[in-house]
Amino acid sequence: MISFESRDIFFAHRGKRAVFVRFVKITYLCVWKKRPMAKGMRYNDFSTFLSKEFSYKVQKISVNAGFTCPNRDGTKGFGGCTYCNNQTFNPAYCHVEKSIARQLEDGKAFFSRKYPQMHYLAYFQAYTNTYAEVDKLRQMYEEALSVDGIEGIIIGTRPDCVSDELLDYLAELNRKTFLLVEYGIESASDKTLQMINRGHTFACTKDAFKRTKEHGIRAGGHVILGLPGEDHEELMRQTKQISELPLVTLKLHQLQLIKGTRMALEYKQNPEMFHLYAADEYVETVIDYLERLRPDIVLERFVSQSPKELLIAPDWGMKNYEFTERLKRRLEERDTWQGKYYEGN
Numbered sequence: 001m002i003s004f005e006s007r008d009i010f011f012a013h014r015g016k017r018a019v020f021v022r023f024v025k026i027t028y029l030c031v032w033k034k035r036p037m038a039k040g041m042r043y044n045d046f047s048t049f050l051s052k053e054f055s056y057k058v059q060k061i062s063v064n065a066g067f068t069c070p071n072r073d074g075t076k077g078f079g080g081c082t083y084c085n086n087q088t089f090n091p092a093y094c095h096v097e098k099s100i101a102r103q104l105e106d107g108k109a110f111f112s113r114k115y116p117q118m119h120y121l122a123y124f125q126a127y128t129n130t131y132a133e134v135d136k137l138r139q140m141y142e143e144a145l146s147v148d149g150i151e152g153i154i155i156g157t158r159p160d161c162v163s164d165e166l167l168d169y170l171a172e173l174n175r176k177t178f179l180l181v182e183y184g185i186e187s188a189s190d191k192t193l194q195m196i197n198r199g200h201t202f203a204c205t206k207d208a209f210k211r212t213k214e215h216g217i218r219a220g221g222h223v224i225l226g227l228p229g230e231d232h233e234e235l236m237r238q239t240k241q242i243s244e245l246p247l248v249t250l251k252l253h254q255l256q257l258i259k260g261t262r263m264a265l266e267y268k269q270n271p272e273m274f275h276l277y278a279a280d281e282y283v284e285t286v287i288d289y290l291e292r293l294r295p296d297i298v299l300e301r302f303v304s305q306s307p308k309e310l311l312i313a314p315d316w317g318m319k320n321y322e323f324t325e326r327l328k329r330r331l332e333e334r335d336t337w338q339g340k341y342y343e344g345n
């Protein structure tokens with residue numbers, strides 16, 4: 001039995017408790033609601049995104065379907081993007097002389113040794129994977145989807161290479177399977193896009209994302225951090241433009257100089273034009289970028305890993321997962337997270 005006096009203390013205590021509970025709730029709403037990421041994560045990671053889509057584990061298998069690129073054959077431009085050497089795209093199992101189905105079967109055999117229960121997504125990665133007639137594309141995508149264990153497709157392409165006719169077909173496909181169209185954005189600055197010979201503008205990128213969304217199709221993108229002329233301030237500005245795109249997933253890549261590219265030659269002639277990140281500096285730059293990014297964007301990766309024999313610089317000698325671990329540690333140390341300083345709606 002509680003005495004009158006002790007009941008007063010009890011209610012006073014309950015009052016404090018209620019205030020405390022309210023404070024926790026408000027903090028949760030203000031902070032965590034702005035952080036729509038998995039428990040314990042400080043950014044939206046791709047594995048969690050996939051685990052919401054599939055009740056089993058999925059792994060991407062790269063496919064080289066033998067496409068070319070309109071920025072190489074003269075349709076959009078000649079010579080390609082100055083940083084591009086397409087040899088960096090292809091894993092060992094992925095040879096163009098093999099059919100799409102064969103490449104996927106080989107990829108499955110490679111991964112299933114370690115993970116027998118794994119399911120897969122066909123990743124049309126090399127060159128421009130929408131650069132053909134719609135009937136031909138239909139045949140290729142559907143060949144991939146006919147392979148046992150392939151649960152969906154990811155199509156890498158350029159923003160200036162998606163017609164409405166193609167999007168109509170992809171919308172149909174999207175109703176039947178998992179589909180993600182991945183656009184090379186690379187930069188939000190037209191000056192930079194011109195300098196790296198992309199052959200399209202940022203307005204073209206915005207248009208592609210808008211039309212893809214209107215067709216109900218999920219879109220992802222990738223950007224390169226550290227392109228010539230893009231300093232830290234420019235990258236922070238870029239976060240706003242990227243956040244405004246209706247993109248679902250994003251890949252960030254550090255600028256790498258690859259043998260046999262026009263950029264490698266430019267570097268040799270004018271090294272002062274380039275700022276190649278050291279690993280620690282890049283970690284901090286990525287965190288600054290994440291802090292300003294829309295909080296619901298899913299980050300698929302933060303670094304590219306070109307084959308050692310093709311890489312000129314920077315060579316960090318670090319695997320993708322090692323970089324991610326370092327990034328997570330620094331996010332903790334800085335007590336920060338994706339979207340912390342996001343200024344959009």
Ligand code: SF4
Pocket residue numbers: 069070071072079080081084085086126127128158184
């Ligand atoms: S990066 Fe893509 S668009 Fe640019 S040249 Fe290479 S394949 Fe073509």
